[in-house]
Amino acid sequence: MIAGISAAREGAAVTIFEKNEKLGKKLFITGKGRCNLTNGCESEAFFEQVISNKKFMYSSFYSFDNFQVMAFFESLGLSLKEERGERVFPASDRSSDVIKALERELRKQNVKILLGSEVTSLNYQEDAFKSLSTREKEYFGDSCIIATGGCSYESTGSTGDGYKFAKERGLKVVSPRPALVGLEVRDPWVPLLQGLSLKNVKGTFLAKGKVLYQEFGEMLFTHYGISGPIVLSGSSACSKALSGQELTFSLDLKPALSEEQLDKRILREFEAGLNKQFKNVITALFPAKFVPVLLSEGPIRGDQVVNEITKEMRQELVTYIKNVKMTVTRPRPFKEAIITAGGVDVKELNPSTLETKKITGLYFAGEVIDVDALTGGFNLQIAWSTGYQAGISAAKGEENGI
Structure with missing residues (x-):
């Protein structure tokens, strides 16, 4: 949606192909239905929260940063508020209001929206985008932006389509991994604590004695292992390590005391x-x-x-x-993950435009790219920034964009 708006504002004729029956299905469930749409932190703090390929994000972020995102939504008539941790929400606490604001602007910019239209293939003429096909028809255009999301919450339409399109043209895809997700633990005593929430504790993730990530805050014991804020963050920070080995989670129950x-x-x-x-x-x-x-x-x-x-x-x-140890065996599945880590390798893309280096007119934006961050509105900010950058870039010098 943000890519469509930014391209249309540049004068491009834009069509959005949405395989769901409505727009913004995944956006609807973000922030537990409240939509934590960005964070009010300074730019340096934003990059500290990006886990994968933060340098790749420089161009996109500074083209459309968090303050510009807030101004953008306010210009669409959406009132915002800031809460603990500088998390920004719609004042109404309704993610549906964010979607409605975007839909209004899409209509205003005369963006054509085709709902229930699943793209089955992308077609090329030599090394340039030519057209895309749905089950019903072939559509021609100068450029195509793939913003299909990852693999998390499959019911919202995130079924890995973008990875398939990338691989079909020989683009490298970093193996997708569930991130911001609960972790399964081998220790038999852990499920006995199911439902216990701990505050003001410190969790440390280690691989073969080496500290990978450490955070102070809240955590939750579950029937399968551990979850809660510090665990979700750790699952992202350690997602690569988790994909190949067991990790140790060390819990300091009294971190405020030596x-x-x-x-x-x-x-x-x-x-x-x-x-x-x-x-x-x-x-x-x-x-x-x-x-x-x-x-x-x-x-x-x-x-x-x-x-x-x-x-x-x-x-x-x-x-x-000070050191209650648990053995983390694996993350929970994609259907429980807030986001997907991994995706289209950033080396395949021009960071200033989001266009692929190998194929003219083919762009990628959002979660489908190998960029991810911690919780707090940072992943949606990545979506807004890359969507905006891809839309602007695809529209420049083009007569028609898709």
């Missing part, structure tokens, strides 16, 4: 209950649901009398609390 401070905190509890059993003293420090796991997996037995616990045993307990 080992020495935590030891003193535990000692205070122990001194207040010297003649009690360990299981009856430790409950003040942890959520009730975690205590049975601490007793079964930690270094001190539940029936151990507190006045018999040595300094060495206490140190083992501190070490355990």
